[in-house]
Amino acid sequence: MTDASSRAGALLAGLTSADPIGTWSAPGRVNLIGEHTDYNDGFVLPFAIDPRTVVVAAPRADGRLRVASTFAETPVETDLAGLANLFPGAGVPEWAAYPLGVAWAAVAASGVDPSRLNGLDLAISSDVPVGAGLSSSAAIEGAAAAALDEIWGLGLDRVALARVGRTAENDAVGAPTGIMDQMATMLGRRDAAIFLDCRSLRTEVVDLGFDAAGLELVVIDTGVKHAHSTGGYRDRRDACERGAAALGVPALRDVSVDDLPRVADLLDEVTFRRVRHIVTENQRVLDTVRTLRAEGPTAIGDLLLASHASMRDDFEISVPELDAAVEAAMRAGAIGARMTGGGFGGAAIALTPRDRVQDVTDAARAAFSDAGFRAPTVFSVTPSDGAHRDD
Structure with missing residues (x-):
């Protein structure tokens, strides 16, 4: 039993005397490369990681859904019959908007009548660092989605559950993120990354081979917290949308590196740099997949x-701490390093020979x-591995 499982089990025992139905967990993720490309219909290459978020569930007889977390003092609950009206604008605390948003989105996606669902208590704990760019939010969404889909018999497949998580994050929490994190959390595979086309949602498993090559992926968590629902992330997304509109394309996915000289004359300087990041980052994802395989x-x-x-x-989303982490890792023998996640804080990653960790x-x-x-x-x-039932 993991620490998160133990904590979630103890939290549930303090809420109810009912026997648990089961335990589900979902991982955080590291994005090896492909940042802010997901909401531009582009390419990403994330992988699920070993720290996980755990949800332990127990039945209720009153038709209500209650969520509790080791990160919050007070549980939050709602009547299942009114679940369809819970979001948006429900005034739910942000931490609770993740699991309750998943319930709201999952019921809508499945088409079931929420008044006929069994009430539940959900206790949540996590080993995924919060605010580190490792997608603690998608881990919560993935664990809750896996639990609710099985318990309520919603019949949603893994891609549908990833969509549920994105809907919860976008419309319940109000964070304008893409679907990369949720797809990695639901579809992760041991010793592999998920090459995801965010337009078609087509995925390919790409073997990473870190262990065979004597490499470790080191995470340097700066401790600088970020929040995707605040302005910096939204500003970058708005700039991408302006750029695509000015260029007459559905999304920046449709602009190539060869187009950039022409694009420079059509956009203001800041918008052009935002566009250039997305276009070149998409190409770097493709190049990374090709290089890993070859x-x-x-x-x-x-x-x-x-x-x-x-x-x-x-894109101007790094901070001095992230730059310092990357520079220090390279001086110390890392093969490569970069910030990961939405930016404005969080973590850097360094691909490092085992003897230089x-x-x-x-x-x-x-540093x-x-x-x-x-x-x-x-x-x-x-x-x-991605989200699954633990017991």
Whole structure:
């Protein structure tokens, strides 16, 4: 039993004397490359990681859904008969809007009558760091979606459950994210990444081969918190939409690297740089997939570094702590490094030879200390399986 499972089980026991129905969990994710491309109908290459969020469920007899979390003092509950009217604009606390939003979106997607569903208590705990760019939100959504789909017999497949999670995040929480995180959380595979076309939702499993190559993926969590529902993320998405509209294309997915010289004359300088990041990042995803298949993971370092430079300079979503983490990791022997996640804080990742992991860890901590930053949290993650029932 994991720490998160133990905590969720204890929380549930404090809520109800009913026996648990079961335990479900879903992973966070690392995006190896492809940042902010998802809501532009582009390409991404995430993988599920070993830290997970756990949901333990127990039955209720009163037709209500109650959610509790080890991150919040007070449970939140709602009447299932009124679930269809819960969002948007329900005034639900943000943490509870994730699981309740999943329930709302899942019922709508399945077409079932919510008044006929059995009431539930859901207790939630997580080992996925919050605000680190590792998609703790999609882990909550994935665990809740897997649990509710099975318990209520909704009959939704994994892609449909990913869509449910995105709907919850977009319309219940109010975060304008794409579908990458939810797809990685639902479809993750051990020792592999998910190559996702965010327009068609077509996926391919791409073997990573980190272990065979003697590599570890080191996460350097800066401790700088971000919130996707706040302005910076929305501003970047709005800029992408303006750029696509000005160029007369459905999405920036439809602009190629070869188009960029022409595009520069049609957009203001800031919008052009936002567009250039998306266009070149899409190409970097394709190049990374090709390189992994042809040459293996030791050959993708320059692509990771180019991705970080683009996010720092063109999309302007890095922060000094993320830049320091990337620079320190490279000085200490990493093959490649970049920030991961939505930006404005969170974590950097460093693809590192196993015998240099401690060097990278020490270098990051020293760089943060020298700069007067709060000490980072440094740990390795392993590509892992997606959402599932644990017991």
